Amino acid sequence: MNTITDATSATVPTRQGLPVIRPERVDGSDIGAIRALTAEAFAKVEHASGTEAKIIDALRDAGELRYSLVAVHAGRIVGHVAASRVTLDPPDGGWWYGIGPLSVHPDFQGQGTGSGLMRALLDLLIVYGATGAVLLGDPSLYARFGFAPR
Template sequence: MDTITDTTPQAPERLPVIRPERADGSDTGAIRALTAEAFAPPGKAVAPTSARGRGAVVREAGIIDALRESGALSYSLVAVHAGRIVGHAAASPVTLDPDDGGRWYAVGPVSVHPEFRRQGTGSALMRALLDLLVVYGASGVVLFGDPSLYSRFGFEPRDGLTLAGPGPGASQQFQALRLDGEPGVPTATVTYHPAFGDDRPER
């Protein structure tokens, strides 16, 4: 669940500032619009979802709204360039069965505006989000996405840690990263927050 495609560093004048989403709600509309544009099918313009409706709009934008409304948008970082939000990364709690007593989170959706891909924006967001999770005592994180994009951050498929109700090919797309220094990962089934709905993470 990502639009990270950046593999080359940005020139200094293009580096965005990474900061938390503002608590006053003033970033909400820009995050919604960015996410809708970042995840829109190629060549298809879509309107950003409203804060309530998720109908025929980009699903990832609705997920972020639903996480925020339910108080489950645990960490929300934006990348800002020249006053414009050009990237966003979210983290929300997941549950493990059996519970290992730790604090695990799902990373995603992660969005980067098309104009800022392949320039380091997505990587900067991911590193800042992982650093933040470490500081606040997360046990580890999981995500569903292309392994070629996330292996450089330390993510990899882990035997025994599985996604509830996975679809075809999910075993290689579902990856985990331990953050607390403990060895290995639990043997458990991971369930995403209900804001993700019945659909499993797809990207």
């Protein structure tokens, strides 16, 4: 997994009172908490497939999970977002990323945790030269980040 490991970016507070956003730990110690969080976050989502945690595991196992950020509050992971490389059809030669799943614990939804994770991930993609990003999701939730239905 190619995650950010620079110690200077290990913890970046979003705003006072909100969780701290940091990269997933490369030693694997966050994996179980991410899996449990993702299952709980999507448990009552109407169009969820129930496979969201398995998608993250499969990306990680295949070495395709390029960015994996977590939101931590009081030592507990309460949010997660993943990004992996994708190829457009037809290819355009750029570096495109698929974003998702984006998971936020039900107790932290609607409080800025998901927005903080998305902004941090999009900033990373810009810094590391991504051409663009795609995702599946409710257009009304992602329009504020510049995404539009296609």
